[in-house]
Amino acid sequence: AQSVAQPEDQVNVAEGNPLTVKCTYSVSGNPYLFWYVQYPNRGLQFLLKYITGDNLVKGSYGFEAEFNKSQTSFHLKKPSALVSDSALYFCAVREDTGGFKTIFGAGTRLFVKA
Amino acid sequence: GAVVSQHPSRVICKSGTSVKIECRSLDFQATTMFWYRQFPKQSLMLMATSNEGSKATYEQGVEKDKFLINHASLTLSTLTVTSAHPEDSSFYICSAIQTGTGQEKLFFGSGTQLSVL
Numbered sequence: 001a002q003s004v005a006q007p008e009d010q011v012n013v014a015e016g017n018p019l020t021v022k023c024t025y026s027v028s029g030n031p032y033l034f035w036y037v038q039y040p041n042r043g044l045q046f047l048l049k050y051i052t053g054d055n056l057v058k059g060s061y062g063f064e065a066e067f068n069k070s071q072t073s074f075h076l077k078k079p080s081a082l083v084s085d086s087a088l089y090f091c092a093v094r095e096d097t098g099g100f101k102t103i104f105g106a107g108t109r110l111f112v113k114a
Numbered sequence: 115g116a117v118v119s120q121h122p123s124r125v126i127c128k129s130g131t132s133v134k135i136e137c138r139s140l141d142f143q144a145t146t147m148f149w150y151r152q153f154p155k156q157s158l159m160l161m162a163t164s165n166e167g168s169k170a171t172y173e174q175g176v177e178k179d180k181f182l183i184n185h186a187s188l189t190l191s192t193l194t195v196t197s198a199h200p201e202d203s204s205f206y207i208c209s210a211i212q213t214g215t216g217q218e219k220l221f222f223g224s225g226t227q228l229s230v231l
Binding site for chain 2: 034036038044045046049088090092102104107
């Protein structure tokens with residue numbers, strides 16, 4: 001069965017420092033992996049996805065994520081955090097078996113201090 | 115923890131019929147719910163924001179008359195795909211915001227796979 005784990009409920013970072021939001025997954029086939037961001041009282045916004053190809057995926061707002069098959073991880077990263085990056089981040093996985101079900105992680109709240 | 119129930123999980127219908135999908139927050143009240151659709155190998159696309167007691171806010175390009183949203187109570191929002199056609203076949207997922215716990219949290223339904231023949 002598919003599963004996604006975001007081990008940290010909250011991540012605190014100072015502005016200008018690099019940030020990492022962790023995600024690990026479990027699927028029986030090849031994974032499609034996604035990161036989404038949610039700002040207060042708003043719907044999810046797509047950040048980036050990994051389907052195939054380069055393990056380092058670049059997305060919106062300067063975010064990137066690295067697919068690591070051996071560690072079954074897809075951590076979200078940004079070299080220099082902004083206060084405006086403070087939001088709730090969700091990792092999601094879909095299995096490449098022709099099915100459509102997408103599983104979401106529990107979310108990680110990112111706080112960036114000025 | 116909080117649970118969002120989405121029903122049905124899978125539905126197959128004939129072209130021209132209407133299909134209703136329900137999204138329920140089981141142990142919390144949700145004044146705001148969201149509806150998304152997802153195509154294979156694509157990300158979620160926000161369709162609309164559903165607010166209890168008022169009209170839904172639709173994203174640009176989403177047909178209001180095609181995708182009817184009703185948020186009649188604090189625990190239930192419904193999405194009705196009217197006069198469905200094969201191009202409406204997709205994965206639909208809802209989410210609900212839980213407030214009042216000190217921190218706003220977002221919970222997802224398990225999704226509905228719609229296949230229109």
